Amino acid sequence: MAFRYSFGGDTFLYVEVSEDGMSLEAFFLAMAICNKLRAMQVEGITEICPANASYMIAFNPDILPYQKALEILKSLEKEVVGAQTEIQTRLIEMPVFYNDPYTHECQMRFRNNHQCREPGSTLDPNMSDIEYARQINGYESVEAFIQAHSESPWFVSMIGFVAGLPWLYQLVDRKAQIEVPKYPVARIDTPKLTIGHGGCFGCVYAVRGGGGYQMMGITPAPVWDPEQRLPYFKESMVFLNPGDIIKFTPCTQEQYDHYVQEVEAGTFDLPIHSVPFSLKEWQANPKAYNQKILEVLK
The missing domain is CATH 3.30.1360.40 (Gyrase A; domain 2)
Structure with missing residues (x-):
């Protein structure tokens, strides 16, 4: 290399x-x-x-x-x-409201920035980001895309862009990577805690602001809290670290609303487990190794 x-x-x-x-x-x-x-x-x-x-x-x-x-x-x-191919890290289960109304509203405000309205495009001019991602990655339905996005865990590869924002790389074979181009023209608004995707990287928008990643959904779980109100911010105002592993779990509108209430009350928490991760073992059989490390969530 x-x-x-x-x-x-x-x-x-x-x-x-x-x-x-x-x-x-x-x-x-x-x-x-x-x-x-x-x-x-x-x-x-x-x-x-x-x-x-x-x-x-x-x-x-x-x-x-x-x-x-x-x-x-x-x-x-x-x-x-x-040398270093084994680490002891954290496995974190994070709820995600996929195809939600909050990011959808934002998407529609910025449709003119999207691929579906580029000159010469044959795409539906009002298609959602998740429908676009589904289509170009060859999934038969949005539900199948959501399953692929959520069933395999994601590696936190760096923190940056804005305070506390994690860059995420899905733990799947390279041929199975979800890849989606960013908006041709960036938005000037993105809802806080949007689950985004651009290129081969996912992210969680830590704060509200500009952005260009396609919007897949939204999580109720803060990833940056300068007041450190929630239990999992005890050590730092930035929750995630490079090397952490995240497992997204789809949630409903009702569950999302309940989690948001818990966040506002200061009682919301996330399941966090200490797990070993071996790069060599994962490379030998990614799917089987993912199942092995996710056993602790059952």
């Missing part, structure tokens, strides 16, 4: 772990290097930021010359290749 090193001005060093895009192998390598860097506590490194298939460090060149910083990272590259 080829690493690519790029300097950003005098104080940043960006490293692409894979030039072939996102893969779990690339993610594990980036995570392993970032973990080793944190443990080393290198004088002069002021920030370490892991991403999907890359990472970046900020450093003080008066303390750590750029050439020395580069040498340290290249030495870690040699150490971690083929």
Whole structure:
């Protein structure tokens, strides 16, 4: 796997772990290097930021010359290749109201931004995001698409874009990945806690705001809370971490409304389990391994 090193001005060093895009192998390598860097506590490194298939460090060149910083990272590259493939992580079950009226209303406000109304499009000009995703991924029905979206778990590959927003990569064979292009023209509004999808990545919009991912549904579960009101925010105002695994569970309007009331009352909580994850075992048989780690939810 080829690493690519790029300097950003005098104080940043960006490293692409894979030039072939996102893969779990690339993610594990980036995570392993970032973990080793944190443990080393290198004088002069002021920030370490892991991403999907890359990472970046900020450093003080008066303390750590750029050439020395580069040498340290290249030495870690040699150490971690083929190394860390097992982690102890969290499995989190999260309810999702798919095909909901809240994101649907937002979709209709921004239909002119969507593929279905591009010049020359033969698509239904009022089709929903989830119907569009279903169609281009070859599923027979929206229900079949929702099943595919929710039955296999998702890996949190990075946090970013806005505070607390998790980037998600589904734990399925690459050929089975759901892929959906983003809106050609981004929206200026997205409901808080929308479940989005763009390219091969899912996300949970932590706050209301602009966005371009197709909207699949909405969750009642906050993922960012600066007041840390809910039980699962005890350790941090940002709930999710790279390496966490999320299992989406479809819920009804009635269930969603009940969960929202619990959130407002400060009593809402999520099932969280500590589980081991082995990249090698997962690669050997993704479907069987997913079933194995999801056993704790039964």
